[in-house]
Amino acid sequence: MPTASKSTFQLDRYDAEAIARYYRGKPLQVWWRCLAIFLPMLWLFLKLRWDKRTGQVAQKGKQRAAQLRKLLTRLGPAFIKIGQALSTRPDIVPPVYMDELAQLQDHLPAFPNEIAFQFIREELGGDPHEVYAEISDNPIAAASLGQVYKGRLHTGEQVAIKVQRPDIVAGIALDMYILRGISAWMMKSFKFIRSNLVGILEEFAFRIFEEMDYTHEGENAEKFAKYYGHGQIDEIYVPCIYWKYTAKRVLTMEWIEGIKLTDIEGVKASGFDSRHIIEVGVQCSLRQLLDYGFFHADPHPGNLLVMTDGKLAYLDFGMMSSVSAEQRFGLIEAIVHLVNRDFDALSKDYVRLGFLSSDVNFEGIVPALAEVFNPPPGKSLTEMDFKGMTDKLSQIMYDYPFQVPAYYALIIRSLVTLEGIALSVDRNFKVLAVAYPYVANRLLTDRSPELRMALKDVLFRDGSFRWNRLENLLSNAQTNQDYSLKQTVDQVSDFLLSERGEFMRDRLVDELVKGIEETALKRIPNPFSKDKPKAKSSETEESGLDHAANIWSILQKDQKIDPLEFLPLAGKILLKPETQAVGRNIISQLAQRAMTRVIREIALRGTSVSEPQVAIPQPSESSSNASKSVEVETLPKSPSSGSSSAAYGSFNTAPNVNQKPLSKEPVALVSSPSSSSSPMRRQVNGRSW
Known part of the structure; x- marks a missing residue:
């Protein structure tokens, strides 16, 4: 034996x-x-x-x-x-x-049962048929590091028993x-x-040494369950570990009955929606990568089972990996820059994430990234094939001085595996279309300073607020299953009204004041002008107030809004000193702008009355030209003066026998002589009028 x-x-x-x-x-x-x-x-x-x-x-x-x-x-x-x-x-x-x-x-021939049972005796201190109520005569699966038997505990639970290979x-x-x-x-x-x-x-x-220690695998399984299973994500299941029957070379865990995720026909025959299950898997992967940073590094199809109740079960926790908080924030920023096609910022993200050294020449890298990630005409980035993009990116990383961190390689492997399974279910499935709403929701609701700065970078460029980016974030965040309007409003307002949000707060006040002023000028008659307020043209650029209305429209699409639920939150926001300061700031700026406009209108109107414009006709050299039309120079109309007293058009001159001959200078419309600082003075042939 x-x-x-x-x-x-x-x-x-x-x-x-x-x-x-x-x-x-x-x-x-x-x-x-x-x-x-x-x-x-x-x-x-x-x-x-x-x-x-x-x-x-x-x-x-x-x-x-x-x-x-x-x-x-x-x-x-x-x-x-x-x-x-x-x-x-x-x-x-x-x-x-x-x-x-x-x-x-990852399959090898099975090793003899006698050796496996010897390891069980050495590790658990008893004969396998005494330790377990039942154990299969032969392994049901064999892999590179060990093989698995099916068994039953004396308390009735069915279990999977994993035993390590000898001399591994x-x-x-x-x-x-x-x-x-x-x-x-x-x-x-x-x-x-x-x-x-x-x-x-x-x-x-x-x-791989960690993977060979089955106690470590058991700890990984329980940590994974704590973060992502057992009530954290309703449709994710993690098998229980039976520690009494677990040691370094023997692992005993709950037996999972289910169908391989790749068995599309079997999943359909069981009455489950394969696409929905895939989306659950993608959401779980995103949480692993971006929430806690503890992720399953080997999610091949054999490690994902659809259970009889429709839940997605994860198996085999020997190879796990982790992503630091800084790397997680860097990944989120990179995804945002990717979606917004900010390839210069994306190249800097690669430095932060450890792909490139800070002294690398970006001259060729940025255009190469743009070539990979720019979607075809008529498509958005989220409609692109993830594996196709990673294949092109792989070629760039091979051609340029990239060093791919191990954690990133495992992440790509995880997502490509999931997309490959998903494409067998639905040829139109796009992993980025499922992933971006999650990222948008994180960006809007996360309290970490790093993501707050990322949100600021997304929403502002050269001091201008990009309303369309905020609308896009809200629209995408609403499609994420974890989206909560109350949480979004609470955390965004909390950041805006904090010391770190002062810059965004000031810019938003400026945009709102400008929007209110533009709307008022279009709808309220000017007392200094006979012109009626102009209706908004369809080609007119939307103001901040228009964008605010669009955002409100987006928020109203959420059917789960309960006004009573928001009353305490509204009270909390309104009672904050910063909120009251914002209100005072808006009113103060509007009053200052209105007063400035009134003073300017009065000044311009006074100028037009006190300095009448005259036309100086030029007599023709021959009487035959006495009736010629004489053109009059028109002055630029003040943008805020309505119809000023400037003369426009042309008029006819007639000979005047009593008029003295004038200089043969070009006709000009000038103001009456005034001080040298008068805005109405003109230079005619080098002379000041």
């Missing part, structure tokens, strides 16, 4: 120095493994060199990528995981290899030791390698 050999090498977590110390004393084992790895690798490399020499790189690219995928599968668990990681690294491998490596299957820690540690040495040598020898290969490998090794 086969039994597991007692490995002398055990590690609780990845430690490069400890691994190096151990394998320096086993040179024969290291060299034997090196031959097993690098002989087939060398053969594949020679084929690639021959393709380049014969000019067949593009023609045979897909074939070579498939050969690499098969080779990694033969080399075992560590290389399968590495291949899967490389499938999301556009800064390291070309797009054709990324597509092929994404097809790597020692084998992966040896591969990491060899690959780390090769990565360090390549970085020193090949200057064109931009990425930190050693850093990438060590981060990957840290993750």
Whole structure:
């Protein structure tokens, strides 16, 4: 009966120095493994060199990528995981290899039951048939790190029992030791390698060692449930962990009956809306990435099940990752800049997120980003295919000095997987169309200073308030399932009336005063003019007041508005000193503008009365021209003086025998002589009139 050999090498977590110390004393084992790895690798490399020499790189690219995928599968668990990681690294491998490596299957033949049951005895302290009321005779699934049995507890609950492969820690540690040495040598020898290969490998090794500790996976599952399941998102379910039956090499969790999310016909036959379930998955992914920053890094179709009650269940929490608060805020800002097509700001976001160094030349990068993200004519960005965009972006990241952070690669993998499943349900599904309303809602309701500054950047440009951006944010936020009008009004007003919102508050007051004044001038007669107020032209630019009316119209579309619910909030807002200061500021500015306008009108009217304009006719040189029409110069009409006393048009002159001949200067309309500062003075042939 086969039994597991007692490995002398055990590690609780990845430690490069400890691994190096151990394998320096086993040179024969290291060299034997090196031959097993690098002989087939060398053969594949020679084929690639021959393709380049014969000019067949593009023609045979897909074939070579498939050969690499098969080779990694033969080399075992560590290389399968590495291949899967490389499938999301556009800064390291070309797009054709990324597509092929994404097809790597995390499946290996099962190992003997006797070894699995031996591990259960060692970890849980009893025979498997005594620890569990029932356990299947054979595994129901086998993966690279372990295999799964179905069982039942003595209390009646059905469970999934995951048991680790034998010698997996020692084998992966040896591969990491060899690959780390090769990565360090390549970085020193090949200057064109931009990425930190050693850093990438060590981060990957840290993750895979965490995945091999099943107690860590159990903790991940409970943390995931706390943030996103069990009442946080109603349609998300996370299986329970049974800690009494869980240890480092054995994990016992609730058995989930369900249908794979990719089984579209099975989901439909069960009476569920596949598209809605996909949208729930996208919403959950967005919360993972942007709310708490703790996300499932391996959401392949086998880890997502549709349960019998229609909920979406997440499985396998061995590979999780996290995004810092700064990175989350940076991602939200990048999405906003992307939707608003502000590619210069987007390139700066890539610096903040760690994709580019601050001294990089953006001259070629910004146009390249615009080419990728500018939607075709007649389409918006949210209507574009997400994978298509990421494929184009991958080519840019391969061509330019990008270094893709590991967390970003995992995010892209997560969203591309979800969109791929969604497209099998609905060919018109667009992940960005589902994602942007969530981002808009976060931008409007989040209290963090970073997102408040992002909101300010979105709504203002060169000191001008961009009302259309606010209307767009509100319209999109309303379509998000977490949207709350009360929360939006509460938090936006809270920010506007805070010290940090003073700039936005002042600009909004200016826009509202300008809008009220423009509306009043169009509708209220001018007492100094006989002209009637002009009706608003359809081509006239909308004022701030018009935009405010549009926003109110958008808010009224929310059918969940309860006026009584808003009374306490309205009272709270109105009683704030800042609100009262805003009201006084608006009234004061309107009064000042009105008084200034009245004084200007009176001054202009007084000027037109005290300084009458006269026309000086020029006599013709011959009597035959005595009746010619003499043109009169017209002065520009004051924009606010209505119809002034200026003369317009032309008049006829007749000979006057008593009139003395005048200078033969051009006819001009001038004011009567006045002080040199008179605005009505004119220069005629160098003389002042």
